[in-house]
Amino acid sequence: MTETITFRQEVLNLLHASEGNPINFCIQCGTCSGTCPVAGFMDHSPRQIIAMINAGMKEEVMNSNTFWYCASCYHCTVRCPQEINITGLMYAMKRYSIWKGKYKEGLIGPTFSEAFVKMIVRTGRSFEPVLAPSYIFSFNMRGFLQEVQNATELMLKGRLPLLPARIKRLEKFRSVIGRIIPMGGLE
Ligand code: SF4
Ligand code: SF4
Structure with missing residues (x-):
């Protein structure tokens, strides 16, 4: 039963x-x-x-x-x-x-968390330009433009890479992550 x-x-x-x-x-x-x-x-x-x-x-x-x-x-x-x-x-x-897959509508947290987990599973590192769309559109116009300006300045100073970097031994990292989070539907 x-x-x-x-x-x-x-x-x-x-x-x-x-x-x-x-x-x-x-x-x-x-x-x-x-x-x-x-x-x-x-x-x-x-x-x-x-x-x-x-x-x-x-x-x-x-x-x-x-x-x-x-x-x-x-x-x-x-x-x-x-x-x-x-x-x-x-x-x-x-x-x-x-x-x-159940949460209150309009929250930034679930979208951000999902984008973050996908990101680290794919590359082993966080990468701000991929995460930004999960929250930046919830800002008002002033906040949005401020974020864009900050990101541009960081890129021009070489503090924000254009492409995400991958860690070494990514497969090992994924096998560790696979044990601690439910992986279904993340890739
Ligand atoms: S402090 Fe602890 S015992 Fe008190 S309400 Fe919160 S969870 Fe319950
Ligand atoms: S960890 Fe801090 S923010 Fe979270 S519920 Fe407890 S007191 Fe509140």
């Missing part, structure tokens, strides 16, 4: 090997939300998103910008009285979201 795994269990599995206690240890004290420097920009605070995962509210969680706005500062994680790795959870939710 096939067992159906719940959303909460999927998230717990994603965090299985991470440090810290499982998210069902959360006592909803709100320390993480009170500590988070970007909570004001999130659809749901870290405390709320944990409560929603524990309640199995998959659609609402997947449509939240919370984990995409996380700045990975680790403030919440070091202050959590239950020693939950909240930052690890935010990373895990980003991976889960990309894996499932």
Whole structure:
């Protein structure tokens, strides 16, 4: 008989090997939300998103910008009285979201992350001109022109190459990457 795994269990599995206690240890004290420097920009605070995962509210969680706005500062994680790795959870939710291809529309994070992973799988290095289209069009005209001007100046000074460089032993690098991220559909 096939067992159906719940959303909460999927998230717990994603965090299985991470440090810290499982998210069902959360006592909803709100320390993480009170500590988070970007909570004001999130659809749901870290405390709320944990409560929603524990309640199995998959659609609402997947449509939240919370984990995409996380700045990975680790403030919440070091202050959590239950020693939950909240930052690890935010990373895990980003991976889960990309894996499932489900995220809130209009966010820069998923497009940027996907472009970044494709880039490093292909060459082993980050290359700004390939990443820029994933976010530059969300800027206003002034910001857009400023970015173009900065990039042009960097290129003229030889600080931004015209073509991406490839690392040596790329195949070895890919085999390492293949073990730590889901590769489906990235090439
Ligand atoms: S600080 Fe820890 S225990 Fe408190 S709400 Fe956040 S995750 Fe839950
Ligand atoms: S790691 Fe993320 S969720 Fe935690 S306090 Fe920093 S920005 Fe907020």
